[in-house]
Each structure stands twice: as structure tokens, then as C-alpha cells.
Amino acid sequence: MAGASSFSAIADWLHDLDDIARARLGFIRVVPATTTMWRLLTRLDADLLATVLAGWLRTRTAPAVPRPRRYRQVIAIDGKTLRGARRGDGSQIHLLSALDTSTGIVLAQITIATKSNEIPAFAPLLDKIESVLGSLSDILFVADALHTQTNHATEIAAPGAYLLIPVKGNQPTLFAQLKDLPWAQIPIGDQRRDRGHGRRETRTVKAVTLTTPGGIAFPHAQQAVRITRTRTITTSGKTSHETAYLTISLPAANAHPTDLQDWARREWLIETSSTTSAM
Incomplete structure (x- = not known):
């Protein structure tokens, strides 16, 4: 620090x-x-030190300002391998971290065991976040597709929190169900165009309420979301297309397509943050 x-x-x-x-x-x-x-x-106990420093950093942030009506605290969860840090056996150290996307503060992090992965560390990380914030109620969590796990969805819902998560090949049944929804008949909810870094990008969001209980193979899901990204390299004119499918446990009244557009991008923040770790 x-x-x-x-x-x-x-x-x-x-x-x-x-x-x-x-x-x-x-x-x-x-x-x-x-x-x-x-x-x-x-x-020193590294995990305890991380918790203490996270609490201290939160006291140093600016006072809260009035937020829009649908404002929601968004916490991004992601794993990172520490460069230059190794255990006695030479293996690299991998952390699962939780980033408050509104302040850039790492609220908590868990060291992944040598012969394990991020998935078992998810629930202990939630416990650490709760110890820092006092409650997880009404918080929205975003993470990458590795954490599209039914247990994670249940663990987040239990304290009254919510989950926005992408769906990929690690959940083939769920991915097929989302892909097969009648997207052509669903109107565009939000579309944004950006320029910068030598490219033009268009991001289009469609969302639909899942009205049939058990209609998809993921607990607590309220909406299915499709985000399409079209990128054009300015110098070459080369264009690429990408489609992402997500689920969110918030209903449409509390998660409009404009919100979904913003929240989906919050997960990228933890990928590019290198100076906010509490350790």
C-alpha cells in the first residue's frame, strides 16, 4: 500500500x-x-489482514451521494494468479477476490488451496464480504461463467442478494435453453455505441422474463438476457460479432435493460483493476 x-x-x-x-x-x-x-x-494471518484493511479502506472513501432510484451496489467476483508470488513448493498463489465496483475497493479475498479451485472458495468469500459490509441484502453479484453454479445461486439468494451471471459451455443444458429462446421476437431493450481504442463497438441488450417455474435449469433466475457485441477495427474495417447469454435473479421491474447493460460491464472492472487489492 x-x-x-x-x-x-x-x-x-x-x-x-x-x-x-x-x-x-x-x-x-x-x-x-x-x-x-x-x-x-x-x-500475520493474511486473510484477517485483508479483512481489516478492507474495512479501513471503506472508511477512507467519500461519503455516499444520492443515487438513482434503481441504484444497486454491485460486487464483482473473480480469480487472479499473483505474479511473482509463490509457495514453498514453487506453485503460484491464486486468489478469489470480491471488488466493490463503485469504489474500486477489494472487500475480501480467499487464497485458493494448492489442489483446489475457485468454486469451493465461493461460499467462504461471501462470509468474508458479509463480515465487512454487515449484510448482503439487496447486493448484486457479478462473476464469470466459472461460477454459474446452482449452489452459488442458492448461497447468494439465502441472505437476500442477487446474481447476474453469464452462461457458457460449462452449463450445456442451460446454455441451450437460453439460446433457443425466441430472441428474434423479443424487442431490443437497450443499445449503445462507443468509439475508442481504435474501434467502434455496438452493444445490444434483450431481456425476457422467465414466466414458467423451472423453465430453465438454474435456480432463482427471473430473467434471461442476451447481449450482442459488434466490434469494427477502425484501421482495417474488420468486424467481429459476439453473443453472450446471462441470467439474473432480479425481476424486470428492478432490472431494466439499461441496468443490465451497465451491470454486465461491471464484471470487466475486476479484470483490469490491479491497484485496489487490500493486500
Whole structure:
């Protein structure tokens, strides 16, 4: 957080502080040696430290401002492999993180066990988020298709939260059900055009309420969503098309196509955030 990326740099940072700043950290007489700082930091509980720092960062954010009527706190969940960090056996460290997309703060993160993956860490991550926020009620979670799991949908619904999730090949039955909906008959709900980074992009959202209980193979789903993206490279004129299918557990009255357009893009934020981690 102070820009130091080694134990020596951390010790140098401490020595450069004035007396008042060092006293606030509890160093009243002398600054500990580098080896002492190493012993201290390596013995810290990393998960507990992440929770404490997340809470501290939230106290440093600007006061809340009036929000639009349908404003909803959106938390993006994603896994990342830490560059340059390895365990004693040489394996890389992988974290599952939860990012508050409105503030850019990582609220919680879980270290993935060596012989495991992100899926078992999902429920413990929700517990950590709840310990930081106090409640998960009315929060919308977004994640990538790896977390399109029925258990995850149930775990999010239990405390009164909601889920917007893409559907891909890891859920073939659900993917086929969404793809086979009569999209040609469903009107466009929202369409946006952007220019930048040497390309033009059009994003079109269609959404339909799932009126038949059990109509698709995913619990708590209220709407099916299709987002089509058309990108044209300005210099070459080459055009590409991409179609994404999603489900959301919010009804249409509380999740308009314009909202869906915005929320679907929130998941991308955690992919590009590299400076907001609480660790």
C-alpha cells in the first residue's frame, strides 16, 4: 500500500517516516530491524489482514451521494494468479477476490488451496464480504461463467442478494435453453455505441422474463438476457460479432435493460483493476 515490494523496502520506508508517523504505527523508541519486520509480517494471518484493511479502506472513501432510484451496489467476483508470488513448493498463489465496483475497493479475498479451485472458495468469500459490509441484502453479484453454479445461486439468494451471471459451455443444458429462446421476437431493450481504442463497438441488450417455474435449469433466475457485441477495427474495417447469454435473479421491474447493460460491464472492472487489492 506504501509502494514497497520487499521486506527491505518496507524497513526503508519505516526509517524514512518522521517521528509522529512512526509513533502512530507504535514505533516510539526505535524502528525495528529488517529481520524483525520480516518475522512480524510473515506471521500475520493474511486473510484477517485483508479483512481489516478492507474495512479501513471503506472508511477512507467519500461519503455516499444520492443515487438513482434503481441504484444497486454491485460486487464483482473473480480469480487472479499473483505474479511473482509463490509457495514453498514453487506453485503460484491464486486468489478469489470480491471488488466493490463503485469504489474500486477489494472487500475480501480467499487464497485458493494448492489442489483446489475457485468454486469451493465461493461460499467462504461471501462470509468474508458479509463480515465487512454487515449484510448482503439487496447486493448484486457479478462473476464469470466459472461460477454459474446452482449452489452459488442458492448461497447468494439465502441472505437476500442477487446474481447476474453469464452462461457458457460449462452449463450445456442451460446454455441451450437460453439460446433457443425466441430472441428474434423479443424487442431490443437497450443499445449503445462507443468509439475508442481504435474501434467502434455496438452493444445490444434483450431481456425476457422467465414466466414458467423451472423453465430453465438454474435456480432463482427471473430473467434471461442476451447481449450482442459488434466490434469494427477502425484501421482495417474488420468486424467481429459476439453473443453472450446471462441470467439474473432480479425481476424486470428492478432490472431494466439499461441496468443490465451497465451491470454486465461491471464484471470487466475486476479484470483490469490491479491497484485496489487490500493486500
